[in-house]
Amino acid sequence: MPSDAKILIVDDHEETLYALESALAPLGYRLARASSGDAALKEVLRGQVGLLVLDVHMPDVSGFDVVRYLRRLEQTQHIPVILVTGFGPDAELTTTAFRLGVADLVMKPIDPWALRTKVRYLYDAHQRYLRMKQEVRELRSLVKELPPPNQTLEPETRLDTRVPPQRPVLREHDQTA
Numbered sequence: 001m002p003s004d005a006k007i008l009i010v011d012d013h014e015e016t017l018y019a020l021e022s023a024l025a026p027l028g029y030r031l032a033r034a035s036s037g038d039a040a041l042k043e044v045l046r047g048q049v050g051l052l053v054l055d056v057h058m059p060d061v062s063g064f065d066v067v068r069y070l071r072r073l074e075q076t077q078h079i080p081v082i083l084v085t086g087f088g089p090d091a092e093l094t095t096t097a098f099r100l101g102v103a104d105l106v107m108k109p110i111d112p113w114a115l116r117t118k119v120r121y122l123y124d125a126h127q128r129y130l131r132m133k134q135e136v137r138e139l140r141s142l143v144k145e146l147p148p149p150n151q152t153l154e155p156e157t158r159l160d161t162r163v164p165p166q167r168p169v170l171r172e173h174d175q176t177a
Contacts, residue, residue, distance in 0.1 A: 005050030006030035007123060010040040010066070011084070012058040016108075020053055020084075023112035027120055037061025041069060044076055051123045053106075053115075056085040056093065067100045078129065080122040082106055082115075 007029050009020045017033050024031055032049070034040040038061045043049060052070075056063040063083050070076040083097050086108035097105050103122050106115060 004030065005048050005123075005127065006032045007051045007053065007119065008032050008034060008040060008043055008049045009053045010034045010037070010058075010063070011055040012036060013055075016055070016084075019110070020115075023110065023115050024053070024119060027116055029119075029123060037063065037066045040066050044070060044079065047075075049079060050126055051119060052079060052081045053119065054081055054083055056083050056097075057087070064096060064100065067097075067102060071101055077101075078126070080126050082118060082122065084108060084110065 007024060009017055009024070009031060010033070011017050011020065012035055014035070017035065021031055021033065029050075032043060034043050037058050040052065040054065041061070044052070052066075054063045054066060067081055067083075070079060070081070080103040081101075082104045083102050084106050085093060087093065088107060094105055104118050106118070
């Protein structure tokens with residue numbers, strides 16, 4: 001069952017937003033959309049975004065600008081980002097994307113099956129990471145509550161390490177009728 005975190009789809013073209021939503025809808029995740037880099041940043045900062053599918057080339061705030069900003073903030077630096085570009089394979093673009101910590105780069109026209117596979121994998125991996133991070137926090141708080149190793153426990157809080165008495169086993173010939 002998907003968590004309540006949403007997948008944010010960002011593109012400045014309405015038809016591309018619609019196509020991406022149509023491709024990802026069968027996954028069953030909550031989807032949200034933004035039509036600019038600025039709107040995407042605002043949505044991510046509100047919280048509950050588990051993954052971004054983000055167009056590279058947008059007016060004003062580009063996809064690269066969005067990723068640069070997200071990677072500077074502790075609460076958003078680990079959100080997976082799939083960049084989408086219609087400019088075909090470009091070594092400089094690819095190098096820049098992966099240096100920024102983008103999880104994947106997808107070329108238009110988009111293969112819906114491939115996109116769903118990538119989104120499912122990255123989204124689920126990020127959710128596992130967040131659950132593990134929460135478990136680590138909980139374990140650390142439990143460890144802080146433990147007494148130091150060299151401190152002796154009070155008699156009433158010591159663990160009883162004695163072996164419990166054994167109940168006698170009755171055998172058939174021991175029983176009297």
